[in-house]
Amino acid sequence: MAPHAELEAQIDRWRTYVQGRQAISPADVDELEDHLREQIADRQATGLDDEEAFLVAIKRLGNLDAVSHEYAREHSDRLWKQLVLVPESPGDANAPAWSELAVVLALAVGAGVAVKAGSAWIDDSAVLMRNLGLLVLPFLAAYFGWKRRFTGAVAATLLVLFAALAVVLNVYPFAAAGSTGMLAALHAPVILWLLVGVVYVGGRWRSDKRRMDFVRFTGELAIYYTLLALGGAVLIALTLATLRFVGLDLEPVLEGWILPFAVPGALVVAAWLVEAKQYVVENIAPVLTRVFTPLTAAMLLVLLAVLATAGGFVDIDRNLLILMDAILVLVLCLLLYSISARDPLSPPGLFDALQLVLVVAALAVDAVMLGAMLTRIAEFGFSPNKIAALGLNLLLLVHLCRAAWLAVGFLRGRRPFAAVERWQTRYLPVYGVWATAVVVVFPPLFGFI
Amino acid sequence: MRIDKDLVAASATPLVLGILSDGDLYGYAILKRVSELSGGGMQWTDGMLYPLLHRLERLGYVSSLWGKSDAGRRRKHYAITPAGREALADRQEQWAVVAAALRQVWQSRQRPSAAVEGWA
Numbered sequence: 001m002a003p004h005a006e007l008e009a010q011i012d013r014w015r016t017y018v019q020g021r022q023a024i025s026p027a028d029v030d031e032l033e034d035h036l037r038e039q040i041a042d043r044q045a046t047g048l049d050d051e052e053a054f055l056v057a058i059k060r061l062g063n064l065d066a067v068s069h070e071y072a073r074e075h076s077d078r079l080w081k082q083l084v085l086v087p088e089s090p091g092d093a094n095a096p097a098w099s100e101l102a103v104v105l106a107l108a109v110g111a112g113v114a115v116k117a118g119s120a121w122i123d124d125s126a127v128l129m130r131n132l133g134l135l136v137l138p139f140l141a142a143y144f145g146w147k148r149r150f151t152g153a154v155a156a157t158l159l160v161l162f163a164a165l166a167v168v169l170n171v172y173p174f175a176a177a178g179s180t181g182m183l184a185a186l187h188a189p190v191i192l193w194l195l196v197g198v199v200y201v202g203g204r205w206r207s208d209k210r211r212m213d214f215v216r217f218t219g220e221l222a223i224y225y226t227l228l229a230l231g232g233a234v235l236i237a238l239t240l241a242t243l244r245f246v247g248l249d250l251e252p253v254l255e256g257w258i259l260p261f262a263v264p265g266a267l268v269v270a271a272w273l274v275e276a277k278q279y280v281v282e283n284i285a286p287v288l289t290r291v292f293t294p295l296t297a298a299m300l301l302v303l304l305a306v307l308a309t310a311g312g313f314v315d316i317d318r319n320l321l322i323l324m325d326a327i328l329v330l331v332l333c334l335l336l337y338s339i340s341a342r343d344p345l346s347p348p349g350l351f352d353a354l355q356l357v358l359v360v361a362a363l364a365v366d367a368v369m370l371g372a373m374l375t376r377i378a379e380f381g382f383s384p385n386k387i388a389a390l391g392l393n394l395l396l397l398v399h400l401c402r403a404a405w406l407a408v409g410f411l412r413g414r415r416p417f418a419a420v421e422r423w424q425t426r427y428l429p430v431y432g433v434w435a436t437a438v439v440v441v442f443p444p445l446f447g448f449i
Numbered sequence: 450m451r452i453d454k455d456l457v458a459a460s461a462t463p464l465v466l467g468i469l470s471d472g473d474l475y476g477y478a479i480l481k482r483v484s485e486l487s488g489g490g491m492q493w494t495d496g497m498l499y500p501l502l503h504r505l506e507r508l509g510y511v512s513s514l515w516g517k518s519d520a521g522r523r524r525k526h527y528a529i530t531p532a533g534r535e536a537l538a539d540r541q542e543q544w545a546v547v548a549a550a551l552r553q554v555w556q557s558r559q560r561p562s563a564a565v566e567g568w569a
Contacts, residue, residue: 033522035477
């Protein structure tokens, strides 16, 4: 055992304790530690043993609450957590951050080049739309593959899966303006996103915890992407307006060059931001879900009332059905996101009851839609679109039913929240399987119409 | 003798600036110097020195530089800047006025009491 092992351990514990203070930065802790060690050395020189010297030094440093209050008065900005993306001083020994920035920027530009090249070479807009996800998401996957240090074998497996999807989407003889092609274009991103998820969780896709991390990531990414998009839009609008005064029309450049690069590039950058911030900045999810869960529940109840008073199901327009499907998917995302943001250990509360109201309202809407679809199918017969919509609604019905059942159990104190959570993460791959079926099986089944 | 904490707070800035005007120092050495100068009479809460130094740095009175201690630890050294010297000169004048006023008060308080004794 080292001569002053106990003293070192005490200093370590003190360091951890001080580091917990938001107003005291790591550099300040270094400074205080230097001070503490000097003081201890001086006390030891006067004949005190390790422990006595430590106690005197700590006492002389003063009450930590008062000291950290003083730091906070001087550095009030620190109470707003600062996100450090790239270390400022070389002393931080975090050199890889620069190479990470380089990788992120290269991949963002890569995604932009892919989209630009795709739009230049593919004339048919339907074909372009089918391939859009394939042009962008592999770059995002590549970032996480790099970040998680994938081995060659895992990367090759994922590459084969991406390639297989690309082959299916481009070799199938989809009829022009046919519905199976459209369905494939709509469902391919779901498969791609789940593949990105497999990369995100570092290949450990069986772990419920990691799956929930991916849900969390998806939600935060959506928020960050929206923020980037808003900022970018303001910047572009101001530039356009200013240049118009000088007589320059930037719009062709905007459509031809800026957007094809900025839109996919921002996705990679947003993913990097979410990844960098995850431990530093509080998630915004808990706040947003608390705002939007009651609002969405209210919206669904209004929709239900409108649908109920509108009368017969046959009259429901098919565009309305598509819209309602979109709403239900959105509700599901909100549900997943709010579950991912909840502390699984806190007891059931008002918010969980509100969530149950949301689920039940969504279930009712889903049931109405299923009724309408079945009537339409009975009236007009099958079509790929109808089967795809029916399948999605059945999946949602099962998902929501079980979620409602488990939520009731949780509210009555019969089940832990983990059961609610586990159901969500376990069910996620089902959507991937269904999307794969729609992309791979539907076209040949319906003759590529 | 314990010095009142308001008095410590008021004298802290000129004291630190004055000590630094003799040469660059790090936190612990500044405190040791304060203790020496006051004959051990001024005992600061050690932790409070650093927020003060950071404030002086923000005001531009001192500058700081990370260096290494003899033991190889990271150590922050502080140096006074020209603005700090100006501030110090200004504080010195203020303190001189205060000290002169106080001295007169002490003296005038002693003299009347002597006069009273004379009458008795």
